[in-house]
Amino acid sequence: MKIKVTKSKELVKVPESGLLSLVASKLKDRTLFPQKVEDAKKYLQKAKLSSL
Amino acid sequence: MSNLKNIYELQENKSEHDLKFFFISKGKQDIVKVIQYSFVQELNGKSIYNLGFGDYDLIDDTISDNTNTNNGDGYKVFNTVLSTIPSFFKNYSSDILMVQGSDGRPEFIKHCKLTCRKQCKDECKNYNRRINIYRGYVDKNYKELSIDYQFFGGIRDLGQKISIEPYEQHKKYDSVFLFKKVYNFTV
Numbered sequence: 001m002k003i004k005v006t007k008s009k010e011l012v013k014v015p016e017s018g019l020l021s022l023v024a025s026k027l028k029d030r031t032l033f034p035q036k037v038e039d040a041k042k043y044l045q046k047a048k049l050s051s052l
Numbered sequence: 053m054s055n056l057k058n059i060y061e062l063q064e065n066k067s068e069h070d071l072k073f074f075f076i077s078k079g080k081q082d083i084v085k086v087i088q089y090s091f092v093q094e095l096n097g098k099s100i101y102n103l104g105f106g107d108y109d110l111i112d113d114t115i116s117d118n119t120n121t122n123n124g125d126g127y128k129v130f131n132t133v134l135s136t137i138p139s140f141f142k143n144y145s146s147d148i149l150m151v152q153g154s155d156g157r158p159e160f161i162k163h164c165k166l167t168c169r170k171q172c173k174d175e176c177k178n179y180n181r182r183i184n185i186y187r188g189y190v191d192k193n194y195k196e197l198s199i200d201y202q203f204f205g206g207i208r209d210l211g212q213k214i215s216i217e218p219y220e221q222h223k224k225y226d227s228v229f230l231f232k233k234v235y236n237f238t239v
Contacts (some may be wrong), residue, residue, distance in 0.1 A: 008158060020063040020074045023084055023108060027074075029067060030197065032088045032115050039157060040092045040102040040150055043206070043227065044092030047214035049095055052206055 059132040073136045079123030084108040098148045136179040141232045152227045153182025204229040
């Protein structure tokens with residue numbers, strides 16, 4: 001009888017600052033919340049802005 | 053907001069178009085949180101920026117601003133988000149910051165009813181929950197915050213028109229606008 005051996009993925013420890021730098025580079029130049037920006041634009045279109 | 057204690061360590065990233073912050077929420081699990089101040093539009097020579105905040109999933113490369121992670125560190129996360137506001141005004145000193153919750157969208161109530169277990173009768177308790185947390189902070193610290201910042205509140209009426217008025221403590225708003233006060237001293 002053959003036994004199927006599955007190898008789990010190796011986990012690598014990354015320092016917190018390194019992880020955040022990686023995230024920052026992945027998200028560079030990206031609009032992260034496009035829906036919110038659109039919502040804000042629509043909201044402001046309906047708003048009376050004279051008091052601001 | 054500049055003297056908030058119990059906050060996470062932040063990484064700041066400024067580009068030509070926006071200002072981002074990153075930190076790791078360390079509660080029941082580690083969650084990467086992202087904050088972005090995005091340009092929305094110009095108004096009388098000033099720019100209006102919107103505050104966006106959510107979770108980043110590193111594996112799927114996706115961002116969500118409508119999940120309640122219940123990571124057990126809500127106050128620390130909230131304080132960390134607030135602590136970035138003075139940095140925003142350091143970078144955009146003459147501009148306006150707009151804050152709205154992702155649970156304040158008109159279609160939110162309909163979506164909430166599909167999964168919510170609260171069985172709200174008249175008013176959805178989750179609607180505008182996020183902006184109410186921000187308002188609560190402003191209301192509680194209004195006197196102190198008003199030294200440095202000018203606040204306005206936005207209210208949507210039944211006809212869906214929006215009025216923006218000088219902020220009144222404890223009044224229900226569905227958006228908050230703020231900008232830095234400028235003091236001119238002459239000697």
